[in-house]
Amino acid sequence: MHPHTRVQFIGDEVGQGVVATAFIPKGTVTWVQDPLDRVFTPSEVGTLPAASQAQLEYFAFKNGKGNMVLCWDHARYVNHSFRSNCLSTVFDFEIAVRDIQPGEQLTDDYGYLNLPFPWRPNDEGTRRKWVRPDDSVRYAKNWDSQINRALRRLNRVDQPLLSWVAPEVWTMASQPEAFNRSIRELYCPL
Numbered sequence: 001m002h003p004h005t006r007v008q009f010i011g012d013e014v015g016q017g018v019v020a021t022a023f024i025p026k027g028t029v030t031w032v033q034d035p036l037d038r039v040f041t042p043s044e045v046g047t048l049p050a051a052s053q054a055q056l057e058y059f060a061f062k063n064g065k066g067n068m069v070l071c072w073d074h075a076r077y078v079n080h081s082f083r084s085n086c087l088s089t090v091f092d093f094e095i096a097v098r099d100i101q102p103g104e105q106l107t108d109d110y111g112y113l114n115l116p117f118p119w120r121p122n123d124e125g126t127r128r129k130w131v132r133p134d135d136s137v138r139y140a141k142n143w144d145s146q147i148n149r150a151l152r153r154l155n156r157v158d159q160p161l162l163s164w165v166a167p168e169v170w171t172m173a174s175q176p177e178a179f180n181r182s183i184r185e186l187y188c189p190l
Contacts (some may be wrong), residue, residue: 001032001073003160010079013122017079017105024100027153032164033092036072038170039063062114064090064186081107082126087147088112090185091173093165095154097146111135113142114188136187146180 004022009015024030040060040172045053060070071075078086084107086094095126100106110119110131119131132138162170172178 001075002028002106005030005074007074007077010105014079016077016109018074018077020100020102020104020106021127023159024096024103024106025153026086026096026099027150027157027158028096029093029154029161029165030086030096030100030106030112031071031075031078031094032161033069033071034164038070038072040068040070042066044070057116062116062188064188066188078106078108080110080121081105082109082121082124082128083107087143087150088149088183088186089147089151089173090167090181090183091165091178093161093169095147095150095171097150108186109135109139109143111139112183112186114186114190116190133190134187140182142186143183147183151178 002024004020004024005018006021008019010017014020040056045056048056056068056070059076060068063069085096085098085100085104086106086108087097088094088108091146096110112135114136115131115133117133119127121131123129130134
């Protein structure tokens with residue numbers, strides 16, 4: 001998780017959240033899947049006790065391969081927003097899709113996390129009211145556009161998490177060909 005963040009109580013409805021402690025410019029990598037994150041295959045999930053499976057369902061997300069990813073750091077406290085300021089990429093990192101101010105919550109749109117069921121979050125006054133399992137297909141065009149604009153800034157802003165990104169992945173993400181990749185690749189049908 002980006003080093004200029006902390007976990008903070010947000011409110012009774014959402015509990016904890018991740019808040020910026022310094023300015024984070026658009027194009028900054030805010031989270032990287034690293035070797036300390038625990039990846040569970042579907043068969044491994046099936047061997048866990050029910051209580052552990054419930055915790056995994058709550059704190060982890062399902063990637064495009066159908067595996068559950070449990071973040072070791074405070075990334076697991078990033079809350080949902082239909083107006084999220086971070087989005088995931090096909091490169092196993094998240095990126096700020098707009099500038100994030102100190103004191104502002106870092107948020108994701110849970111629509112690309114392959115939730116197993118529709119979920120109605122707090123109303124934010126947006127047209128969307130539900131997060132659905134296939135949102136990464138429904139909203140890919142919009143999200144891809146935001147991600148591509150942010151990727152264009154990768155090499156123009158400070159990247160405190162750069163050492164956590166494999167050099168070959170960074171090279172790939174920095175090339176114009178990266179703009180042909182779509183968040184749809186993160187979709188895992190149920």
